[in-house]
Amino acid sequence: MQETQFVMVLWFVGIIAEAMTGALAAGRKRMDLFGVMIVGCATAIGGGTLRDVLLGNYPLIWIQHSQFLLAIIFASLVTVVVAPLMRYLTRLFLTIDALGLAVFSVIGAQKTLALGFGPSVAIVMGVITGVFGGVIRDILCNEIPLIFHKELYGIVSIVTASCYVILQMTDTNAWISLGVSLWLGFSLRLLAIRFSWSAPTFYYFDKAQ
């Protein structure tokens, strides 16, 4: 098994997990099945899509391989059916979501480097891939994006993507770069949840507006 295939499997697990968080968010807003599908899809592929549109990297992966979109739609609708069980699976779910965050951040950086862009662009695109699915989900649900004010999430994405890019820049073996950055991102996110770590908050109040 090559490391690209391994990443591909993790990526697939990640988009399915993200589709399910999207479907649950739609359910919290009492959306219908069409809304569930759209929010599920936007959450799963929104980050990668924004990355590729910003890079001008066409065709988009889900347009070239539409079976992924069908899998995402299927996962969103299955979520509606299994939702009553979700309550008991919160821990499993958060774990898969943490894995997805790390995988997306690494893949975003990896793809950007492969297109010939520099390290700082790769880190930015890793973060966009990692977190913007959730941002678009929350915008569609008319909420302030959760990752802008809840526990460490975006910072985990920055650390993960930076770690991967630095290791790649120093010609580290592909499996090691991948393993170390995924492990770092995954464990950092789990620790953040466990100990409620969060980034410092900025509170600004003025009467002007």
Place this chain on the structure above:
Amino acid sequence: MQETQFVMVLWFVGIIAEAMTGALAAGRKRMDLFGVMIVGCATAIGGGTLRDVLLGNYPLIWIQHSQFLLAIIFASLVTVVVAPLMRYLTRLFLTIDALGLAVFSVIGAQKTLALGFGPSVAIVMGVITGVFGGVIRDILCNEIPLIFHKELYGIVSIVTASCYVILQMTDTNAWISLGVSLWLGFSLRLLAIRFSWSAPTFYYFDKAQ
């Protein structure tokens, strides 16, 4: 008259109707005339623009033919003037909007097929063209997109685009494909309004978030 010209006329009626729904939505939020213009434009051309950006299909039609944009801006501003009459035209308005939904869904699928993409991408792009103008309108107005929780709208778009794509795949005459799918989408939407049909709703509640 060729069937492409016929579609073009329906498309123009559709974007004008969508611009007017955008302008009215802006009015419900007490926006100024600049907001009315922007929301009107985004509603009328947002869906098609998103489709073409996702497909990497440049130049965008309203950039190539900016007279359409001027017509949309004009329609948005006229809506402000004739708004007091709108109350009495609700039925006409819903009818034109239903036509617009069917036309946009068919055109989105048609253009995507013409660019050489497969049937499933064509259906997805038909739906994006059909419904995302309204999604962007509601995001700009800080509302949960109406089509995610009100009566059958997105599903009508899926059915319409699928019907058109299937007919085209089976080498049906262009006029027949067009006529049948438009008629199906249009009547399905009117029936959904008349009988308050809606897609099943998903309600999920957890204390976790």
Place this chain on the structure above:
Amino acid sequence: MQETQFVMVLWFVGIIAEAMTGALAAGRKRMDLFGVMIVGCATAIGGGTLRDVLLGNYPLIWIQHSQFLLAIIFASLVTVVVAPLMRYLTRLFLTIDALGLAVFSVIGAQKTLALGFGPSVAIVMGVITGVFGGVIRDILCNEIPLIFHKELYGIVSIVTASCYVILQMTDTNAWISLGVSLWLGFSLRLLAIRFSWSAPTFYYFDKAQ
């Protein structure tokens, strides 16, 4: 000093000022430092990015020159530190923001003309560059975009971009086109703030929705 370098300097002042308004908006919503960075970046480069994506004009400037993105992130984080002073700098801030609005509107129109598009597309792209950073900021903060209902802002952008395009169409000297349109936009915006000028508001109420 060439007029392109002069514009470049004003543009840099503009993106820094916009990043700071984004960071303050994030602070009003009690976001964390990650949210501050994202909202700061989106406010500063969102308008220009949307313009280039709509025009299919790749690579994006902040991807080609990522040092600008670093400067924006730095400005966003510095804003958090100096926020207590901001109260006393409101007037300075509004002045720089007014300059930014004029500069962005002119640059957006200028770049679009340079790509070979016609005058009406150039005006539209000037307005998108001028105002959409603020629109994206407000969407990320879950607010109805301020510029859709507060004092003259979008109209100033339309006037500024139109003035520049008309002067360029009539072969006016580059420095004069630039100076006149910047001065017009800047002073119009300051007058609008000073005298609370606003565009007419559209209020529409119906029981239908």
